Amino acid sequence: DIVLTQSPALAVSLEQRATISCKTSQNVDNYGISYMHWYQQKPGQQPKLLIYEGSNLASGIPARFSGSGSGTDFTLTIDPVEADDIATYYCQQSKDYPLTFGSGTKLEIK
Amino acid sequence: EVQLVESGGGLVQPGRSLKLSCLASGFTFSNYGMNWIRQAPGKGLEWVASISSSSSYIYYADTVKGRFTISRDNAKNTLYLQMTSLRSEDTALYYCARRAYSGDVDYWGQGVMVTVSS
Numbered sequence: 001d002i003v004l005t006q007s008p009a010l011a012v013s014l015e016q017r018a019t020i021s022c023k024t025s026q027n028v029d030n031y032g033i034s035y036m037h038w039y040q041q042k043p044g045q046q047p048k049l050l051i052y053e054g055s056n057l058a059s060g061i062p063a064r065f066s067g068s069g070s071g072t073d074f075t076l077t078i079d080p081v082e083a084d085d086i087a088t089y090y091c092q093q094s095k096d097y098p099l100t101f102g103s104g105t106k107l108e109i110k
Numbered sequence: 111e112v113q114l115v116e117s118g119g120g121l122v123q124p125g126r127s128l129k130l131s132c133l134a135s136g137f138t139f140s141n142y143g144m145n146w147i148r149q150a151p152g153k154g155l156e157w158v159a160s161i162s163s164s165s166s167y168i169y170y171a172d173t174v175k176g177r178f179t180i181s182r183d184n185a186k187n188t189l190y191l192q193m194t195s196l197r198s199e200d201t202a203l204y205y206c207a208r209r210a211y212s213g214d215v216d217y218w219g220q221g222v223m224v225t226v227s228s
Contacts, residue, residue: 037212039215041155046205046218046219047215049210049215049216052210052214092155098171099145101155
């Protein structure tokens with residue numbers, strides 16, 4: 001199984017940049033596509049897709065969110081952070097079954 | 111508007127069975143693969159099972175293999191999860207989720223709670 005590792009929490013100040021990392025135990029790229037995706041989950045809500053294929057912004061997601069990386073190292077960046085961004089962020093790989101998620105990074109305001 | 115509405119959850123004793131349903135609307139259900147993904151209280155996301163658009167390909171997490179069965183009825187726009195031999199560790203919010211082209215999940219239902227307890 002592909003294991004995804006995220007830091008448990010990150011504290012940032014409003015209007016600053018947040019960078020959330022996700023490291024995978026195996027390469028999740030294939031034929032030039034990164035099968036890495038990012039989700040935001042607020043308390044009491046279902047997750048929402050933010051970024052797909054490593055760097056593509058999902059529909060309706062503000063450009064403050066961006067994704068980068070390849071292979072085994074990926075980053076979700078929020079710049080600038082707004083109060084509404086307080087949530088837990090999950091990465092997910094779809095290169096191989098079983099589909100796996102990172103354990104989530106809780107974004108907090110400093 | 112894409113909508114996924116789960117039903118069938120509840121409190122069930124260990125060892126018993128339960129069947130979840132997910133009614134899809136707002137898109138051509140038969141064109142998309144679907145997933146069940148769960149989240150135990152206060153925990154992260156765990157993929158449970160996936161089914162392709164025509165039911166040709168089905169995958170399960172090891173934790174549920176042999177106990178859970180995913181299926182779909184494209185004529186009824188409905189996804190199912192038959193759960194048997196339920197354990198306390200199956201207690202979770204179960205999400206019905208649409209698989210997008212690259213295996214990401216572009217739409218999620220609100221989730222249905224399953225509690226396994228005596």
